[in-house]
Amino acid sequence: MPRSLDGLVLAPVADQAPGQVGTRTRFTYHEKDGEIWAEYAGGDVARGYLVGTREGDRLDFRYVQLKQDGTTSSGHCASTVxxxxxxxxxxxxxxxxxxxxxxxxxxxxxxxRGVDQVTDSAP
Structure with a gap:
């Protein structure tokens, strides 16, 4: 299994549409016994949470967020580590x-590592 996400801080490598997660958003991940969760904020997102599961290098989770304009939104995400x-x-x-x-x-x-920057390289 790839290494644990517990305690890692991640950030998008590119901005999404206005009012969504962007390069100024920071996600703080937690992981224990196949469960994952994270808090996130920054940019247009005032506060967000995600919760789900991990099997090997696959994550499956739901997210909910409060945007700076006071609106809320939610969705589903499948990720590969x-x-x-x-x-x-x-x-x-x-x-x-x-x-x-x-x-x-x-x-x-x-x-x-310890620096609040992300690379600007695309996948």
């Missing part, structure tokens, strides 16, 4: 809103 050559973790994600129309793909990567 990838270990990068430099030892950091990348999540390659396919997501879909459940509270509104739309979906897509995204990539989040572990924030550089």
């Amino acid at each position: 990838v270990e990068l050559p430099d030892g950091r973790v990348r999540l390659e994600e396919r997501w879909e809103w459940e509270s509104q129309a739309g979906g897509g793909t995204s990539v989040v990567e572990q924030v550089g």
